[in-house]
Amino acid sequence: MGSEATTHRNRAAVLQAVRDAHGASRAELAERTGLSVATVSRAVSALIDAGLLLEESAVGPSGGRPLGRLQVDESAATVLAVDVADRHTSVALVDLGGAVRRIERIEPPSLEPDDRLAHTLDVVETAWRAAAPAPVAIGVAIPGPVQPDGAIDFAPALRWRGVRIADLLRARIDAPIAVANDANLIAVAEARWGSHRDASTLVALAVFEGIGAGIVEAGRIVEGSRGFAGQIGRMVLDVAPFQRRDDDFGDLETQLGAIGLARRAADAGIALVGDDPFAALFARIHDGDAAGALAHRVLDEFAVALSNLCAILDPEVVVLSGSFAPLVTTIVPQLEERLAGRVLHLPRLVAPSTPHDGALLGAAAVAIDAFGPLARLLEH
Template sequence: MLTVGIDVGGTSVRAGVVDARGAVLDTTRAPTPTGGQALEDAIAGAVAELTGRHDVAAVGLAVAGFVTADRRGVRFAPHLAWRGAPVADRMSRRLGLPVVLEHDANAAVLAEYRFGAARGAHVAVLVALGTGIGGALLVDGRVFRGAHGVAPELGHLRLVPDGRPCACGKRGCWERYCSGTALAATAVELLAEYPSASTVLAREAAGDPRAVTGRRVAGAARDGDLLAQRAMADLARWLGEGLALVADVYDPEVIVIGGGVSESAPLFLDDAREHYASAITGAGHRPLARIRTAQLGDDAGIVGAAALARDVAVDIVRNGYLH
């Protein structure tokens, strides 16, 4: 049985056909539109492209936002247009297939638990570094969702009082200092203070500050650009600080770092581990969580959403109804 998993992020809509072993067989990608209808059009277009090449049984959407407890609607998504939207029912009618929703980080941690870096862990936390930060908690193989289906919203923990403004309406959220967007923002701030420190990034920022992306900063850091490396060190510091806070609350045995930024983990993860180990409460007197990069990489959300869609399709076959 093949299913489609779609990672609906703030930057792009990425879809893939996934088999029962978690292998991604085919993919497509498009920029994330700004309007709700346009976003659903983009999702429908991605599914149509993939179902034109494969026979699939169901669709799973991994969404960067608050998903209702029944996984049928989106309450709020800071980087998407949906507000109180019954997305699963609308898309199911449009596609003629069962559709299930899941928070993108929950989908990713389920994928890592079934197929990747969190296999065998009793308590696992996933921190997905992308446009923002997604967070997920898995206890004995079950996702912890909280009373209303929105826990744990780790990216919007306030780490810096009166810090950078966030799309959620607060200031100083963790994701404003530790994400792809944050990496770019830090580089632009450093360029304003040290305009001659990076010829390449300064030239790009002078033309259009939006040209300085997190991916571009990471590439410059790999090439030895000192300002980009300083921006990366800042990200590592805030990652370590945030992970220490997460570990103080949840005491996980493994923390999985996923999302697009994790592709650059060799540039920051060792430093982040050091910051984490020194910032955690009781440092030196308690076991530390193993901090691993996601084995499924940026595909974890796709694989997890597809796995949940497969669970739904199997349930329909066995019982004739959708939970």
């Protein structure tokens, strides 16, 4: 191996070792990599000059000479994160540490499926080409099941079927691209950058027009055989669905998603004021009228879904996201009362803990993973 290749390999090894250790001294890096301290020091100097490492001085436990602690400079690169939500698209530049550098929410001019797809592709390409410095990868969150190759079987809220969005984006942009289900990405963001990252099993319950659950077990997303694990919107609440066929939303989300909830309220003659039917309904949970009764019925049905989830997964933490996020102080005591004594282990029901939208941060996380080893930054 030539000297140039050896130098590159050594720098790559040191950079990755710093990232894996979440910070280390030169001596610790030498032990981790098997390189000499002198070789490590040369690599560190080059990586600092390249803007990939930062050095912080800290006095050792016995005092004396400061020890140089090295950290990856998380601002050294960004990825483009995209959340294709039910009725808007958000794009953000996110650095390697999950810090959002810039974010924009864009309302599509039309919600018709073909128009929305064309608009989404244009938004992503425009954001990619306008970003400076250029991002290194793209991650996209979709409100529906996504196969491992980035193909969307169906996304009911968008009315997309058989859309190979990853391939469509790659035809426009030469970059690593990852596409995943939004509930999965909320769970990924919580597991990587949230307050519950040490949870053995974490579930993110995502309540929007549809309903899904992202599952992280021992730090890894549970995807199932085709990437469809966690689609709890497909659960059935009783035997009635067996008399019909649900081609779009599943039975549970037909009843408990935002559209279904608004329909049930209208059918009961309940006027819900505001854009979010959940907020409007649960504000009346203590009213002794039809609205209060419906609110309790809805929570009963969510408790059924959660009890089934607990029976199968035994989660340590359930993150209530989407429309449930701002309502946790109302919802959690109600759900805990229903679940207590009916599940073997009551999980912690919590609000999202990430500083920004979980789907966006999760999209950033899978984009970083798609980019690959940090050593690739040496090529940029």
